[in-house]
Amino acid sequence: MKRCAIALLAKLFLLGGLVSAETASADSFTFDLLSNHRIDFPSWVPERPLAVPKAQSELSFPVVPDAAGSDLVVTVVFREEVGSYLGAYWEDSEGKRQLLAPNLFENTGLLNQRTLLINRPTMGGPGKVVLKSSQSALNVLRVRLDWARPGVVRLVDSIPNGALITTGGKFYAPEEVDGTALTPIADSWEGQILTTSISDQAERIEKGIDYQVSIPSKVNRARIELLVNGLPLNQTLKLWLNGNAVGTIVPEIPDLTDPGYDRSNPGAMQFVGWRKATLILPGNKVPVGDNHFQIEAPQGSKVAIRDLLLQVDYAAN
Numbered sequence: 440m441k442r443c444a445i446a447l448l449a450k451l452f453l454l455g456g457l458v459s460a461e462t463a464s465a466d467s468f469t470f471d472l473l474s475n476h477r478i479d480f481p482s483w484v485p486e487r488p489l490a491v492p493k494a495q496s497e498l499s500f501p502v503v504p505d506a507a508g509s510d511l512v513v514t515v516v517f518r519e520e521v522g523s524y525l526g527a528y529w530e531d532s533e534g535k536r537q538l539l540a541p542n543l544f545e546n547t548g549l550l551n552q553r554t555l556l557i558n559r560p561t562m563g564g565p566g567k568v569v570l571k572s573s574q575s576a577l578n579v580l581r582v583r584l585d586w587a588r589p590g591v592v593r594l595v596d597s598i599p600n601g602a603l604i605t606t607g608g609k610f611y612a613p614e615e616v617d618g619t620a621l622t623p624i625a626d627s628w629e630g631q632i633l634t635t636s637i638s639d640q641a642e643r644i645e646k647g648i649d650y651q652v653s654i655p656s657k658v659n660r661a662r663i664e665l666l667v668n669g670l671p672l673n674q675t676l677k678l679w680l681n682g683n684a685v686g687t688i689v690p691e692i693p694d695l696t697d698p699g700y701d702r703s704n705p706g707a708m709q710f711v712g713w714r715k716a717t718l719i720l721p722g723n724k725v726p727v728g729d730n731h732f733q734i735e736a737p738q739g740s741k742v743a744i745r746d747l748l749l750q751v752d753y754a755a756n
Contacts, residue, residue: 470500471581474703484584496577499530500568500584504559509586511557512603512616513568514698516711518578519544519551525578527618528569529561536569537561540618545641547743549669550580552699552712556587556603556616580711583698608694624746631753637732638665638747645742650732652749658722662750663688665734666713669742673708676742677735678718685724688734690716713745722754 468481470488480487483503491497502511517525524542531537539561543553557568570579587603603611615621623636637650663678667690670676676688691714693699699712732749736742 466586467584469581469583469698471703472498472577472579473581473701483586488582490577492575494575496572496575498570498577498579498582500582501565502562502568502584503565504562505586507586507588508559509588510559511562511568512554512583512585512587512605513539513557514552514554514583514585515543515570516550516552516580516582516698517543518580519546519548520574520576520578521546521548523578524573526571526573527555528571529557530567530569531563532565538618542620545621545743545745547641547643547668549643549741549743550711551668554603554605554611554616555618556611556613580701581698605694605697609697621745624748631755632750633753634748634750636747637749638745641668641743641745643741643743644734644736645740647733647735650747652730652732654725654727654730654751656727656756657754658725658727659752659754660722661720661725661752663718663720663732664746664748664750665716665744666746667716667742667744668711668713670714670736670740671708672710674737674740676716679733679735680720680724681726681731685720686718688716688718690714722752725751 468484470478483505484501485503486501488498488500491499504511513527515525515527523544525544526541527539527543528536529539539555539557540553545551568584570577570582572578585605603616621641623639626633626635635652637652642648665688667676670690672692675690677684678686678688693710693712693714697710697712699710701707701709701711734744734747
């Protein structure tokens, strides 16, 4: 089933509290496996996370759910290895495991991050979040745990319930945090405006990928949107259309509380995870007929994109 693009959210799960890389607050805790600093554990993480080295390495986080009935948000920052997997489980107090995500990897071969929402009925009571690798190398860099509470906003569109908004302002549709494989965003119309997905998976773009889109009639304006990972924070992407450079695609700068930042290297201009990037084009740049889009990354960069969307405002007949 294809995903829906999010405008506003009906029922949200809201994260509370901010946390540094080696400290904890009442609602949030970040465990950095590469840090040498002292770690302060919150009361709801009663024991130190345990890494078990073996043929399929594991890392487990003991968790005691709060009294408010909140859900648990787990964000994992990791190094992908193509052909391998990193699964996630909830293990109850009796040692029984429930699969949360069969594979957090997206097969890009880059550093990446994924977020999971574990609802309270799944947890039941005290238990463990378990990350399991398909190999002896765990490939996990840091893990952030947040308690999330339900919230409500007004609707302006038909948006699915159960989405997530983070402290830093990230929006996730329910299917983005339920552990299933990500699927292309579904096409949609609003009046004369079409939003269409022109990529169907995460993919590396260093060698160039030609995305072909057929435009049946005259266009007033067009908008490109995508998610990019691996691009340094001080760099941009170039859009080529029908062999001509037509503009610069500028990614957003994530909130500084995001676990995608490496706080052990404060001067680094690198971020781990997907960032939205956009560009608007005048209608005369998008002619009627077949159009060929290419996204160019700076030389030497290792970059992947996904959720490449073209939004077209067609002229009235």
